[in-house]
Every structure is written in structure tokens, then in C-alpha cells.
Amino acid sequence: MKRNSCGCGPSKPNMGGVSPYGMSPNMISPASAGAGMGPNMNPSMVSPASTGPLNPIVAPEQTIYKNFYHTATQPIVHPVNIVNQHHTIPVPQHFCSYNVKDVNCGVRNKRRGRR
Secondary structure (H helix, E strand, O other), X not given: OOEOOOOOOEOOOOOOOOOOOOOOOOOOOHHHHOOOOOOOOOHHHOOXXXXXXXXXXXXXXXXXXXXXXXXXXXXXXXXXXXXXXXXXXXXXXXXXXXXXXXXXXXXXXXXXXXX
């Protein structure tokens, strides 16, 4: 962290050499230097050159949040239903049915047969 010139806190962003009070850091206010004090100037408006150590001014407390992110596995369950479907498909299977009939054809002559 960058500190300001007194080393007691963070510095303000550079404003092009001009303080928020309209003066550059190296300029001295004529009122603080005692110059330009005319008959209409109140001497109580001018601070003395040295009054001893100053009491510190404590700025309001600030809170800084630092966010840290860590990975952690998160189980995600995907339920799956499996349905086994059974289908009957007719397949033709051909059978032959036989009618057996015995018929008497008469007597055969043995001569006609073998000799």
C-alpha cells in the first residue's frame, strides 16, 4: 500500500500537483506565512509558527473485506429410471398336418414279382 508523505496513511490519488484545497503542495498560503497582513486582517486568523506537537486526528474506522473462494466438490445425483419393456411379436411358423389312410389294394400275384 502506498503511503502519503507523512507515512501515516494511504495517499490520495495524484491531482496534477494541486491539493483538494486549490493549492499545490509546495505553495505556502500568504495568510499562514504572515505576509499580506493588512489593517483589516484579524491576527487570530493567523496561526502561530510553532505551538508544539499537535494532537493526532483519528479518522473514522474503515472495514476492508477480502473475499477468498475455495473449490469444494458438490455431489449432484441424477436419478435414472430404467423400464424394461417386453413386447410379443407374432412370428409365423408353418406346420404340416398329415392324414394317414390305409387302403387295401387287393392280392398281388407272386408271379409278377421276382422269378
